[in-house]
Amino acid sequence: MKNEKAIVIFSGGQDSTTCLFWAKERFGEVEAVTFDYGQRHRLEIECAKEIAGETGVRHHILDMSLLNQLAPNALTREDIQVEEGKDGGLPNTFVPGRNLLFLSFAGVLARQVGAKHIVTGVCQTDFSGYPDCRDIFIKSLNVTLNLAMDDTFVIHTPLMWLTKAQTWELADRLGVLEFVRNKTLTCYNGIIADGCGECPACKLRRKGLEEYLRSRKGTSHV
Numbered sequence: 001m002k003n004e005k006a007i008v009i010f011s012g013g014q015d016s017t018t019c020l021f022w023a024k025e026r027f028g029e030v031e032a033v034t035f036d037y038g039q040r041h042r043l044e045i046e047c048a049k050e051i052a053g054e055t056g057v058r059h060h061i062l063d064m065s066l067l068n069q070l071a072p073n074a075l076t077r078e079d080i081q082v083e084e085g086k087d088g089g090l091p092n093t094f095v096p097g098r099n100l101l102f103l104s105f106a107g108v109l110a111r112q113v114g115a116k117h118i119v120t121g122v123c124q125t126d127f128s129g130y131p132d133c134r135d136i137f138i139k140s141l142n143v144t145l146n147l148a149m150d151d152t153f154v155i156h157t158p159l160m161w162l163t164k165a166q167t168w169e170l171a172d173r174l175g176v177l178e179f180v181r182n183k184t185l186t187c188y189n190g191i192i193a194d195g196c197g198e199c200p201a202c203k204l205r206r207k208g209l210e211e212y213l214r215s216r217k218g219t220s221h222v
């Protein structure tokens, strides 16, 4: 697929940065799209810009500030704290249908820039209650996008069935483990790389990294 173009949905976090490198390995041309929805931390956008610049991909930033009107919550309002979902419920960072919107806009953009491939870092393994991260939804939307624009897009989800540890393993295989570790922002408190260490996103990220590094150590002597 070296003569084909892909567009990566890109937040500047661990998952989408790994997807960006995954796409660069496969496709002749890669562009990235970041959605600006008034993120709690403007640093996310800056971080995405920086990584796009360093990796030499054309970077689109689309204004999605209307999400603020639709879902006032911890991701978009400074005055509300991020909380984990109680009793297995959705965390209060949940913006219903967010991936549906992002992927649909990415589809329109893909059409404009002549990209057949859309890459997203959604993951069903760490499924935290977001229905539009599930594989069945992605397959359904792929059909819908193709019908909507009479086109033949392919949505790729390289992380769909990976654990956090396996996502680190993928970054390592792509030769970018240190890059992803040091340049990406996942932390809810807006601290780059290893983050604050305390928020749910940091805990998940660190747990996966430690698990992967332990397994790598275990196999390197075999």
Ligand SMILES: [Zn+2]
Binding pocket: 186, 187, 188, 189, 190, 191, 195, 196, 197, 198, 199, 200, 201, 202
């Ligand atoms: Zn954190």
